[in-house]
Amino acid sequence: MFKKSVNKGMEKVKLFATWSSPFVKRIIWALKLKNIEHEIIYEDLANKSPELLKYNPIHKKVPVLVHNEIPICESLVILEYIDETWKDAPRPLLPKDPLDKANQRFWAKFSDDQVLPSFYGYIMKQGNEKEEAKETTLAHLKRVEQLLSEKKFLSGESVGFLDLVFGWLAENSRPLEVVTGLKLFDEDSFPNLCAWRDKFLEVPAIKESWPDQETLIAKYQEINLSKGK
Amino acid sequence: MGKGSEIKLIGTPPSPYVNRVQIVLNLKSIDYEFVEENLACKSELLLTSNPVYKKVPVLIHANNPPIPESLIIIEYLDEIYSDVHPILPSGPLARADNRFWANYMDTKFFPLFEELRKTPGKEGKKAIMKQIIEGSQLLEEAFVKFSDGKPYFGGDDVGYLDVVLGCFLGWTKFVEKHNEFKIFDEARTPKLLEWTNRIWSHEALKDVIPESETLMNFYMILMKYRP
Numbered sequence: 001m002f003k004k005s006v007n008k009g010m011e012k013v014k015l016f017a018t019w020s021s022p023f024v025k026r027i028i029w030a031l032k033l034k035n036i037e038h039e040i041i042y043e044d045l046a047n048k049s050p051e052l053l054k055y056n057p058i059h060k061k062v063p064v065l066v067h068n069e070i071p072i073c074e075s076l077v078i079l080e081y082i083d084e085t086w087k088d089a090p091r092p093l094l095p096k097d098p099l100d101k102a103n104q105r106f107w108a109k110f111s112d113d114q115v116l117p118s119f120y121g122y123i124m125k126q127g128n129e130k131e132e133a134k135e136t137t138l139a140h141l142k143r144v145e146q147l148l149s150e151k152k153f154l155s156g157e158s159v160g161f162l163d164l165v166f167g168w169l170a171e172n173s174r175p176l177e178v179v180t181g182l183k184l185f186d187e188d189s190f191p192n193l194c195a196w197r198d199k200f201l202e203v204p205a206i207k208e209s210w211p212d213q214e215t216l217i218a219k220y221q222e223i224n225l226s227k228g229k
Numbered sequence: 230m231g232k233g234s235e236i237k238l239i240g241t242p243p244s245p246y247v248n249r250v251q252i253v254l255n256l257k258s259i260d261y262e263f264v265e266e267n268l269a270c271k272s273e274l275l276l277t278s279n280p281v282y283k284k285v286p287v288l289i290h291a292n293n294p295p296i297p298e299s300l301i302i303i304e305y306l307d308e309i310y311s312d313v314h315p316i317l318p319s320g321p322l323a324r325a326d327n328r329f330w331a332n333y334m335d336t337k338f339f340p341l342f343e344e345l346r347k348t349p350g351k352e353g354k355k356a357i358m359k360q361i362i363e364g365s366q367l368l369e370e371a372f373v374k375f376s377d378g379k380p381y382f383g384g385d386d387v388g389y390l391d392v393v394l395g396c397f398l399g400w401t402k403f404v405e406k407h408n409e410f411k412i413f414d415e416a417r418t419p420k421l422l423e424w425t426n427r428i429w430s431h432e433a434l435k436d437v438i439p440e441s442e443t444l445m446n447f448y449m450i451l452m453k454y455r456p
Contacts (some may be wrong), residue, residue, distance in 0.1 A: 058333065060369065071320065077328045083320035098308040102296045109298065110281060143281065 013038040016052050016064040018045060019211050019219065023075040024063040029164050030079055030093060032205035034086045074110055079161060082153065093161040097214060107147065108165040113185035115140045116168060123175030123176055141185055141193060148192035152199065161202050170197040236261035237289040239275055241268055243447035246299040247286040248396040253303050255433035256314045256387060277414050300331055317389045330371050331393045338364045339397065342404055358410050369418040380427055387431060395428045399438040
């Protein structure tokens with residue numbers, strides 16, 4: 001059995017990205033956690049590159065991981081691909097137990113299908129729609145809070161797949177609070193979630209990736225999110 | 230194989246998502262107990278097994294926590310019964326390709342059918358039928374790539390995408406008849422048309438996909454309660 005080299009110039013990994021996409025960041029974190037050398041190509045979604053359109057002709061979206069010229073699309077598909085290809089380097093993102101895996105996949109879908117849309121709905125919408133989105137998001141967050149009871153990370157003892165999937169929440173909640181004044185969860189009502197957010201942001205692979213918290217605040221201010229108040 | 234009713238499947242016969250799981254259980258020769266649910270009056274079992282979505286299918290394996298979501302159930306079954314009729318291929322890239330197309334079918338293609346049902350008026354429906362046809366052509370290309378000259382998406386025998394798409398064939402036939410248009414046809418999607426005929430009579434599917442009459446009844450209920 002030969003040892004698969006983790007990027008010694010033999011494997012080429014490119015990631016098509018944008019700074020703001022919650023789906024992109026989770027891939028960057030995964031690549032860093034697995035010590036996979038990669039090149040990030042930042043796209044202007046108003047002016048998509050021919051390469052992006054070639055690699056993702058159906059959805060024309062980011063992220064797209066290109067591994068030795070072969071594209072993989074859809075962030076959850078990419079995460080599982082990374083975990084299966086770079087198996088133990090240094091450790092798996094998903095648990096080995098099929099039931100635990102099924103559980104994490106279920107909550108990953110919940111993040112993307114339910115929590116993320118309602119959270120951003122709350123930030124962006126106005127009036128009654130804003131109020132409704134707030135109530136829905138709080139209900140969803142209560143479930144996530146429960147998931148974290150007696151657990152350090154969503155994936156268990158160490159950061160893993162489910163933390164990366166929910167990472168958008170850890171990363172964006174405070175910067176958006178600062179810019180829009182909209183605070184969704186506090187230490188009293190969501191102690192587990194707040195503790196998880198702090199721990200997650202301290203993980204070196206997470207802490208060292210761009211954009212950091214300060215840059216996010218600046219960028220959100222730039223795009224004048226504060227008018228979503 | 231034949232572990233008694235260690236496996237319970239909560240579902241309703243007309244649901245293609247439930248049918249998916251039944252097909253996989255059949256392919257792997259797994260005995261199971263089918264717990265039929267009345268969606269108009271959901272049971273305590275369903276509400277506690279899937280408190281987040283309250284939907285079918287839900288798989289309960291022995292005393293373990295229940296597993297909802299058809300694609301998640303399929304991967305679970307494939308992992309614990311890995312020695313009989315593997316559903317997904319083993320290579321990471323092939324698995325990623327399969328999962329991508331299942332995601333396309335569930336998030337882009339199948340929702341069009343519900344939209345078609347709910348859209349009033351001829352013009353509106355025509356626009357959606359056009360999208361369904363465009364989708365079917367993407368699926369034709371996908372079939373050609375995956376099958377590589379063999380009879381199924383999975384190659385020589387039924388695999389993941391055969392199940393993920395195949396479970397809908399009762400509904401596609403129904404929708405074609407009801408709206409008087411062809412989703413799969415000889416000119417545009419010749420390979421896929423052949424495949425639909427082939428898989429329709431496959432052992433694992435033929436007793437699972439409901440008859441048109443069952444689907445018609447279910448369709449009328451949907452029109453009444455979810456217009």
